[in-house]
Amino acid sequence: MAEAGKLAQVEIVARHPGELPLAAPPPGRWALPADCAYCHITPNETVDGIAYPALPETGEVPLVADCTSSFLTAPLDVAKFGVIYASAQKNIGPAGLTVAIVREDLLERSRRDLPAPFSYRRQAEEGSCVNTPPMLAIHIAGLVFDWIADNGGLGEMEAASRRKAALIYTTIDSSGGFYLAPVAPGHRSPINIRFHLAETALTEVFLSEAEAAGLTNLRGHCQVGGIRASLYNAMPEAGVVALAGFMADFARRY
Numbered sequence: 470m471a472e473a474g475k476l477a478q479v480e481i482v483a484r485h486p487g488e489l490p491l492a493a494p495p496p497g498r499w500a501l502p503a504d505c506a507y508c509h510i511t512p513n514e515t516v517d518g519i520a521y522p523a524l525p526e527t528g529e530v531p532l533v534a535d536c537t538s539s540f541l542t543a544p545l546d547v548a549k550f551g552v553i554y555a556s557a558q559k560n561i562g563p564a565g566l567t568v569a570i571v572r573e574d575l576l577e578r579s580r581r582d583l584p585a586p587f588s589y590r591r592q593a594e595e596g597s598c599v600n601t602p603p604m605l606a607i608h609i610a611g612l613v614f615d616w617i618a619d620n621g622g623l624g625e626m627e628a629a630s631r632r633k634a635a636l637i638y639t640t641i642d643s644s645g646g647f648y649l650a651p652v653a654p655g656h657r658s659p660i661n662i663r664f665h666l667a668e669t670a671l672t673e674v675f676l677s678e679a680e681a682a683g684l685t686n687l688r689g690h691c692q693v694g695g696i697r698a699s700l701y702n703a704m705p706e707a708g709v710v711a712l713a714g715f716m717a718d719f720a721r722r723y
Contacts (some may be wrong), residue, residue: 473509480505483525490653491517496525504715506578507531507551513539516690519665522655524549531575538660540568541617542702543627551575552589557606560702562613566606617702626702633700633709636657640713647720665695671723672696678719684712 470479470534482501483494501508508527515538524532526707531551547553547570569588579590586592586600588670617626638657641648641664650657650664666672672695679687689695698712 471625472475478508482508484590485519489651490656491519491651491655492653493519496523499525501525501527501530503528503530505530507533509533509535511535511538513658513660515658515661515691515699516663518650518652518658518661519656522660531572538701541613541623541626542630542660544623557610560613562609563606565603566610568610580628603624628701629706630659630702633704634662636709636713637698637700637716640716644716644720646717647723662700663687663689663693663695664669664697664700668723674723675719679712679715682711682715684708684715687712 470481473479480500480502482505483496483499485492485494494680507528508525510521510525510532512524512534513536520539532549533552533554534550535555536545536553537556538559540553541560546551550570553568554572554574555561555568555666556564557568558564561568569589569592572594573593576590576593578708579588583591591599617623620626621628634657638650641650643663646665646667649667652658652663666675675696676688679685687696689697698709700709720722
């Protein structure tokens, strides 16, 4: 919003009030100006662990989505969007590469004064080679695409994602309040699972013992604290089973 505001007027069309449980703003309450250039959403929000249960209806206004964290974790109907973009570092490969899917009629709306590498129109015209592309990142992305195809495609990625998320959320919800998830059921991200311990003083103990058990990078985002388990495609189900087992054991011991 801050960066877009340097080039155009930005309107906030929906906002969650912030009280618990957290949830995506109800689509029926969006105040979407009819003359806006596009509507931008992030279908899976990584800091709070909120996922949209359904896409908003934007009519003739193009829907633009930052799908970085959810891209390739499930089938996606690209026809519902004007633009989809996804940075590579979550589910595709190393940072430095972004995949953009752009509706063809919108390419002509690309500003003519943009530097060529940042113009979707120019990149489309030049087959993504208007400048020297990051070849190693593209090569690794190709290997990841092959891996997804060889392991059942996006349907199987979605099934695995649901199994992994269900195991952790069940562990949270069956802990008798020892673990708490702040996001409302139906809005919980299957990819970025945020929770905290009812006894907050145990947070650092949890993180320390988890790391000693080989379960790393579980500290919540610095803005919200707590615990966050990110279950991207590269996280095997065995790792999620290990985390759920550790959580249950930790709850029994404390």
